[in-house]
Amino acid sequence: MSNQTKTNHKCDDVSEVRKHWYDPVYRHFSKKEKKTTTILFGGLTMLHDTLIEAAIRSLGYNIKALDCPDITSLQLGREFGNRGQCNPTYFTVGNLIKYLKQLEREGTSKEEIIKNYVFVTSGSCGPCRFGTYVTEYRKALRDAGFDGFRVLLFQQQEGLKQATGDDNGLELNTTFFTTVLKTVFISDILNIIGYRIRPYEKEPGTTNKVIQQCKDKLYETFLHRKPLMPVLLSCKKEFQKIKVDWTKIKPKVSVIGEFWAMTTEGDGNYRLQQFLESEGAEVEVQPVTAWILFLIWEGRFDTRRRLNLKQFDHGKFGLAGKKPRQRILKLSLADRAVRVMFQFYAKLLGLHYYELPDMDELAKYAHRYYDNHNRGGEGHMEVGKLLLNVIKKKANMTISVKPFGCMPSSGVSDGVQSYITEKYPEAIFLPIETTGDGAVNVYSRVQMMLFKAKQAAQKEYEDAMHAKQKKQHKLNEQVASKHCFKHVVACSAANVIYDH
Numbered sequence: 001m002s003n004q005t006k007t008n009h010k011c012d013d014v015s016e017v018r019k020h021w022y023d024p025v026y027r028h029f030s031k032k033e034k035k036t037t038t039i040l041f042g043g044l045t046m047l048h049d050t051l052i053e054a055a056i057r058s059l060g061y062n063i064k065a066l067d068c069p070d071i072t073s074l075q076l077g078r079e080f081g082n083r084g085q086c087n088p089t090y091f092t093v094g095n096l097i098k099y100l101k102q103l104e105r106e107g108t109s110k111e112e113i114i115k116n117y118v119f120v121t122s123g124s125c126g127p128c129r130f131g132t133y134v135t136e137y138r139k140a141l142r143d144a145g146f147d148g149f150r151v152l153l154f155q156q157q158e159g160l161k162q163a164t165g166d167d168n169g170l171e172l173n174t175t176f177f178t179t180v181l182k183t184v185f186i187s188d189i190l191n192i193i194g195y196r197i198r199p200y201e202k203e204p205g206t207t208n209k210v211i212q213q214c215k216d217k218l219y220e221t222f223l224h225r226k227p228l229m230p231v232l233l234s235c236k237k238e239f240q241k242i243k244v245d246w247t248k249i250k251p252k253v254s255v256i257g258e259f260w261a262m263t264t265e266g267d268g269n270y271r272l273q274q275f276l277e278s279e280g281a282e283v284e285v286q287p288v289t290a291w292i293l294f295l296i297w298e299g300r301f302d303t304r305r306r307l308n309l310k311q312f313d314h315g316k317f318g319l320a321g322k323k324p325r326q327r328i329l330k331l332s333l334a335d336r337a338v339r340v341m342f343q344f345y346a347k348l349l350g351l352h353y354y355e356l357p358d359m360d361e362l363a364k365y366a367h368r369y370y371d372n373h374n375r376g377g378e379g380h381m382e383v384g385k386l387l388l389n390v391i392k393k394k395a396n397m398t399i400s401v402k403p404f405g406c407m408p409s410s411g412v413s414d415g416v417q418s419y420i421t422e423k424y425p426e427a428i429f430l431p432i433e434t435t436g437d438g439a440v441n442v443y444s445r446v447q448m449m450l451f452k453a454k455q456a457a458q459k460e461y462e463d464a465m466h467a468k469q470k471k472q473h474k475l476n477e478q479v480a481s482k483h484c485f486k487h488v489v490a491c492s493a494a495n496v497i498y499d500h
Ligand code: SF4
Pocket: 086, 087, 088, 128, 129, 130, 131, 258, 376, 377, 378, 403, 405, 406, 407, 408, 409
């Protein structure tokens, strides 16, 4: 494509050549480089990143998950990145630069690093600043002295293609996708189990110890492509051995918000999950699988909306000459398959009574306040999640965490959320913007809201005791052996009583 466009101005009939800026094209990651190239990646939870590393290594790639980004990563990101970027860019590109500088310190030359390493990250056309990430990565890498370092983009809607060209050494076949999906499901499930049990464990640290053991076993299993089932069953047994006290009354806090900010477990969100647990809350995290379901929902929704204009839809991804109903059917089947696989692994690991969000229901609830056509960030999901948390008593409190100035989350969703909290005064909602500094302010705002949430949980517990006519002193021995219970209200201690 030419970077020059000839434009005629009708008014003065003067021809002028305009030079458009374009992103320079770097070397491709070709198939023959597969053996000598190390793929770097990161950005999900530590469990996801570790297991994905093992699974992709088993396919013959040299791959390394980077550590969770910290404050040093943020500082490096700010030093070399443009002003006004979103926190995830600063944290993640800074984290990459941190690692590359470490390689240099250990004796690898810049030339070798540029030649033998690539970084894979996800991207999209936007509509927010997400669309500019790859360019920002390149700018920061160039200014940090790694000009020409390759960044591969995982386009969320289009599969994987290098932002710098189409010839890439990553073979995106069915084996690749099913392997990655499996690790995502299993990591999600282990995280959910961990967050469910840890607040109630009798001996502090036992849940983390079991998770670490399972992580190590699963790493080996994925790496050497051994049978998964026996390992999952042995993890289930270990989880069941953890001694718990379900009579601890803890508010359930649902952490939602911008994808990266709510998913990371480090300084990127002030270690929010850890802080909430230390303050006596049970945390409900959002599984990465829900994001996959959202992408599938987007595909179905958009195709349905465009059906009537099919004959005019001649664009690159247009429906003219295609079979859109078949596409909708395939996407519905994909949604079903994801749910079946997730529940299959959930049962093997001992996670019961856990439902993945129904994306149609979420969209329906949210649409009254946040148009389903609006995209960017989590789209309508943040609004839908808060609504369902309140209406279906899924959480005592909802925290929406997002990078400072996040366009879809702070700019749009939070504006709508204030209307929701007015309509549903029982909603305990706290939006948090992360800048990397000011942790004390964030913690104190969380503590203030948690006070209300604790009262709400206490009330649910007392109502349950009253409804089931339980006696406090006998309760613990009656319910101690339970590890799963049905959802009736948000507070787990109350649910145990209802289910007993
Ligand atoms: S969703 Fe928010 S934080 Fe993420 S790229 Fe868009 S504006 Fe930035």
